[in-house]
Amino acid sequence: MQTxxxxxxxxWGHAILQQEGILQAEQFAASGTITEGTKVVEVSGVLGAFGTQEEAEAAGLAWGRAWVDSHG
Structure with a gap:
């Protein structure tokens, strides 16, 4: 998780390991969370699947920045 x-x-950018079978490459589902203080403000759904944990976390953060830019 990246913050x-x-x-x-x-x-918060989240990466959730998605692996269908042992012989398939790892994929990471991305999502994002926005908080203000201790309150959850918004949570994304699944934003897509990525080849690395870092890419998935970065996608969650990018979603959060876009949300803040349009709602904050």
Whole structure:
């Protein structure tokens, strides 16, 4: 999980391992969470599947920045 502060909010980028079978490559589902203080403000659904944990977490953070830009 990656976190960052942006526009007065805390953004969280999540990566959830998605593996259908042992012989298939790992995929990571991305999602994002936005908090303000101790309150959850918004949560994304699944944003897509990515080849690495870092890519998935970055996608969650990018979603959070876009949300703040349009709602914050």
């Amino acid at each position: 960052e502060r942006y526009g007065g909010y805390a953004l």
